[in-house]
Amino acid sequence: MARAYNFNAGPAALPEEVLLKAQKEFLDFEGSHMSVMELSHRSKEYSQVHDKANALLRELMEIPENYEILLLQGGASLQFSMVPLNLLDRNLGASYILTGSWSEKAVKEAKRIGPVEIAASTKASGYHAIPPLANIHWNKETSYVHLTSNNTIYGTQWQEYPQTGHIPLIADMSSDIMSKKIDVSRFGLIYAGAQKNLGPSGVTVVIIRKDLIKKDESLPTMLSYHTHASSGSLYNTPPTLAIYLLSLVLEWTKDKGGVSQIEKLNQQKAKLIYDAIDESNGFYTGHADRDSRSNMNITFTLPSSELTDKFLQEAADEGFIGLSGHRSVGGCRASIYNAVPHEHCLALAEFMKKFKNTNS
Template sequence: MKQVYNFNAGPAALPLDVMLQIQDELLDLQGTGLSILEISHRSKEYENINGETQQLLKELLNIPSDYEVLFLQGGASTQFAMVPMNFLTGGRKASYLHSGTWSGKAIAEARKIGETAIAESSEADHFKKVPNLNRMKIDPETAYIHLTSNETIAGTQYQNFINTGEVPLFADMSSDILSRPIDVSNFALIYAGAQKNLGPSGVTVVIVKRKILERIPASIPDIMNYRIHANKRSLFHTPPVFAVYIVNLMLKWIRNNGGVKAIEQRNYRKANLIYSTIDKSGGFYNGLAHPESRSMMNVTFSIFNEGIEKHFLQEAEQNGFVGVKGHRDAGHLRVSIYNAVTYEQCQALTDFMLDFQKRFG
């Protein structure tokens, strides 16, 4: 096989061990004689996978017993609409923290449903840092507060969260869930598209406090109603069976590699290696995110000369470094180093960066 280093922002890298297991079981799942691609979602085998995957996530994130774990379809983009449909009701107002492109999309969808305020924004800083949570004033009548924990395009990430008291805190953690330990009890709802750290595209994990499900109006269409999905254990309609199966394997891979704390330490080493290469380059490479808000998942940077930057992208592709071109809305360079990306792959990239600087600096 051709040597490729996968730094795509999503769908992203999967561990080799997981892909080999998928390959091994693809034609015959656990002795059933059926492929996971054709097995019934009403079968005992899939119900076991569904339940085990929920339990694995609860164990890895220490999810309290009064929370539900759901597997839904439609990605985070569907959640941008589902969240306000379910909870921005009764004439109340929602507060959003605006940290970049993805929080902006969530805000735009919420405004179609009901009154939506910007509690804090880092737009004045061109989204090079996350909003300051300590400046946020919390109105006790607010329906909920929403934030995006990691902005993949800007390469920024909240380093800490705050306790919002009786006002529910919701979070889009699509690009950094399971990359570090979090206190789930600080949040009433967390959602995450799987295609970064959890598995393939096609399934979205939702972690929701059971108590707030009581607030959902009966008028919400069943397919968009969190309470319906919770009551049916994510089996209200045909689930994304194959995607949930891969999430199952990914969670076992995380568990077998020391759990979330060990994964965090690996991620820190990877990010520190690349950021150090940027910071020690004497201005040849320039980090795009404010140092205090730098993401451990998405490293964004530029090269001092536009022509040399284009040449860097050409050489990177020739050398098997995939996905290092920045998002079309931001340009420049981006390296996504989700859980499955290895330290050795990051070392190969930094070796290439140092060699490139030596030749063109």
Template sequence: MTRAYNFNAGPAALPLEVLQRAQEELVDYNGIGMSIMEISHRSREYERVNEETQQLFRELLEIPEGYKVLFLQGGASMQFAMVPMNLLRPGTTAAYVDTGSWAKKALAEAKLLGEVQVVASSKDDQYTTIPDLSSLELSEQTAYLHITSNETIGGIQYKSFPDTGDVPLIADMSSDILSRPLDVSRFGLIYAGAQKNLGPSGVTVVIIREDLIQPAEHLPTMLRYSTHADNNSLYNTPPVYSIYMMNLVLQWIKENGGLAAMEKRNEEKAKLIYDVIDGSGGFYRGVAKPEYRSPMNITFRMANEELEKRFVEESQAAGFVGLKGHRSVGGLRASTYNAVPYESCQALQQFMLDFQKRHG
């Protein structure tokens, strides 16, 4: 079997070992004579998976006491609305940092639900940077500050996080969660769609400080964090298979050295490609400013769209998948999430060097 060089931005690469284990267990999970997709979510077998997956998150991220780990549905896009629905109260204002496509989507949803203020933006830099938040001052009426830790489309990442004092810091970490160590205690709420670093699509992880979980009786039942926290993410039928797969991915991360090892490996993988860009004499041009470059999503351009089209076509013929940039911005993008092998990045490095030789 020949595996593609998978650089898709999401749904994205999964560890081969995880896929093989899931394949082995697909028809008969743990000797129960059924697939895990067939069993009741109230069964002991699934409850064990649910608890173990939460515990793996707590262990890998060193989540302190006073936080809940929730498994929800609707993707990060649902969280764009659930966060202000649950946390933005009358008389308060939500603060947002505008860093690009996904930050803008979160901002647009919040504007439908209450008072919102954009406290910093990198729009004037064409979203190639992260704004300096070191002198940011938030009023006592600020309900929370929302950031997008890694912009999948623009290829920029926060290298440090702002100190918000008593104001809860909320982060969409869909595209870089579990890619590096993190001090969870600095955040009020973290959310992430699974389909990039955690597993297949279908489940969204929410890590929320318990004091932010309010009854919120004015909201539909399914849109309250309290509903899911009170029921251990089992209020309704959860996306059982997605959570099972996420469990396997978390085990894989643990077995491969945890988050410190993931960070080191991700930096090494990204460097292979960024070095080609920087050493190409302008043949390849990085989109993000170097100090804000994402190790998860490497964005770059070439002299013209015709050359970029040829790059995509030739890369596909050579077994590479997912190198076309997002439709909203064009260009090229290589997403090098945790599960993308080092060898795939080496292969892309060699392809890029060869392409430049032939077309430079």
């Protein structure tokens, strides 16, 4: 069966090898005569899955021992609340950097908990760029500095992160986690919904420095990082199928050569499409400034809405899925997460060139 050219922004493409292995094990996991979905989360079989996911995350991201890995639910949207509930000191406030819609939503939730300052924003210019590091300013006693590492809607991505010293740097990495090597020790907390680079929707990875985990009896039990850290992310029934698929994606990443090799492949994939944009003599216009371009979400426009509609229809006829831009900005978007094959990006670049030559 031919696979679609899947450029959806999320839930997104999963590696075909992962899907085939999951299919093979679907009715009988490890000789249990049960599906992973049917296993008790307290069983020996499931414990091996849970432990493997944790171990591979720690290995592939080189997570130091003084960090806890939590496998939670609720997506990044719940983390917008959990982060300030657990870390925001109301006497100090927190600092947020605005680079798109998701950071705006994070700010909205944080303001429900305590005072928030905007350390930098590119909203006035239409979120075309990541702010220069020199333009980011936060209160020196702030509780933490929060950023969104990659912006799926606008197609921008941090190339270098601010140095925050003793102040914890918090990052929503939902759409570019494990797409490139990072120094985890630069961050106090990293969180990511799995449905872009790590697996299916349903599980959220939180990587938190252990000294930031505090027991606070005033917090609702399920909204406390301490609850989940002290129970190995097994306080309540975890999303077992999503964690199983997470473990398979991590296994696939390791087999591909790890994060450093994945990063090289992502750079090559992105270059194919950005070259099609840059060499089109203005037929395609990228949304993001060149020094802020994302290797995960490539956003661009065509000369008219009529041509955009024609492009999307002809692309769909050729098997390209998910190329419509977000409703808030329009245009087109190609999401080329880790699992999107190089050949699919090459096919899209060739289609873009052919469409331009026919319609310009």
